[in-house]
Amino acid sequence: MAPAQFPGALSGVVVLDLTMMLAGPFASMMLADQGATVIKIEPVGGDNTRRIGPHLEDELPRDQGGYGAYFGSINRNKRSICIDFKSAEGRALFHELVAQADAVIENYRGGVAERLGNDYETLARVNPALVYVSVRGFGDRRGGASPYGHWPAYDPVAQAMGGIVGITGPEAGGTPTKIGPGVGDIIPAMYAAFGLVSALLHARASGQGQYVDIGMVDSIMATCERAIFQRGMTGENPGVEGNHHPLLCPFGFFRAADGWVSLAVPNEKFWAILTKLIGRPELATDPRIGQNDQRLQHRDEVVRLVEDFTLPRTRAELAGILGGQVPFGPVYRADDQFADPHFAARDMLAQVRHPGTERDVTIANTPVKMTGTPGGVRARAPLTGEHTDTILTEFGIGPERIAQLRASGAVD
Incomplete structure (x- = not known):
């Protein structure tokens, strides 16, 4: 095998990526950002998420597979090959790739991998050191058979079922509130990437691979651990929290003249600083709200006291007063992030060329900053089957066989 396309902490790790939509591709994107060679194995015609927008008018035509922004953002740093798993030749070829790979990641519905002959037990016979990761809504039977x-x-x-919606939204009544970005996919993706690297460390030490089972619902429940320990400790059923914290006060979002800001006061030290900054130092030792437990009992009053100061002032004015003194931040949207020097200094807004156009577009970069092996966006997402010949050559397949595989339709 050739070395990984990009240097990084995972340089030399070869991952065969069978995933589509968001959870699986986000996980393999995290690996590719850190230098793993991630080979995106698409069906002939390409991953359906290529057709999801937004689109640019002059971009790659849809009949060439398409290249919407959704696909472009989470498939950067990967290479693409198209294999027809309905073909016996295609399935056999995939097994040849598995023999030389470190890991496979997929997010099929339960039973699909078995029907395709790509299940863990089959592939482990081909490569006993293989790490096999699946991401499914309710997990896989191998980790515990869910009803x-x-x-x-x-x-x-x-x-919904992971519990994050149940504690998010207005404090009384109203419709359930979904978290804006697809955390039901992205959080399981992070667990999947972590599980894959953990299993890979074990495989390299022992020569023995294993199955890594990630349930999307489980991942969200684990992320809502506070609600679980509250229920386990008190027997009470935590409900929606609104814009504030059930255990700390003040700790949440507060109105400003031109939007909202966040404040987090986790202890009496910061409460004393905040009260001084808002011109109410006497509140630090007020017998009714001087301690966190007392402030929780009088939360509406505390919120009103804080908003007496924040509401007449803009977010920028408040940043000048509170920023760097207490945990504080304005509530941002994308326009604010594009304008704030923090995100430029942290290289969080990456530019990539959009295929078929002369335009660069902005995508979010990795937040994982490593000093010795820097990761991040190094290449745009691939075109459909863009690297088929190169990948097959790297796996030791000669030009005559590649031509035969193309002629049969096993690859594209």
Whole structure:
């Protein structure tokens, strides 16, 4: 095998990526950002998420596979090959790749991998050191057979049953509030990337691979650990929290003249600083609200006292007064992030050329900053089957066989 395309902490790690939509591709994107050679194996015609927008008018035509922004953002740093798993030749070829790979990641519905001959048990016979990761809505039978294992699931299902929606939204009544970005996919993706690297360390030490089972609903529940320990400790059923914290006060969002700001006061030290900054130092030792437990009992009053100061002032004015003194931040949207020097200094807004156009577009970079092996966006997402010949050559397949595989339709 050739070395990884990019240097990085995972340089030399070869991952065969069978995933689509968001959870699986986000996980393999995290690996590719850190230098793993991630080979995106698409069906002939390409991953359907290539067709999801937004699109540019002059971009790659849809009949060439498409290249929407959704696909471009989470498939950067990867290479693409198209293999027809309905073909016996295609399945056999995939097994040849597996023999030389470190890991496979997929997010099929339960039973699909078995029907395709790509299940863990089959591939482990080909490569006993293989790490095999699956991301499913309710997990896989290998990690514990859920009664809902056959149910399809996407982000809102994971958010709902994982419990994050149940503690998010208005404090009384109202409709359930979904978290904006697809955390029902993205959080499981992070667990999947962590699980893959953990299993890979074990495989390299022992020569023995294993199955890594990630349930989307489980991942969200684990992320809502506070609600679980509250229920486990008190027997009470935590509900929606609104814009404030159930255990700390003041700790949440407060109105400003031109939007909202966040403040987090986790202890009496910061409460004393905040009260001084807002011109009410006597509140630090007020017998009714001087301690956190007391402030929780009088939260509405505390919020009103804080907003007496924040509401007449803009976010910028408040940043000048509170920023760097107490935990503080304005509530941002994308325009604010594009303008704030923090995100430029942290290289969080990456530019990549959009295929078929002369335009560079902005995508979010990795937040994982490593001093010795820097990761991040180094290359745009691939075109459909862009690297088929190169990948097959790296795996030791000669030009005559590549031509035969193309002629049969096993690859594209």
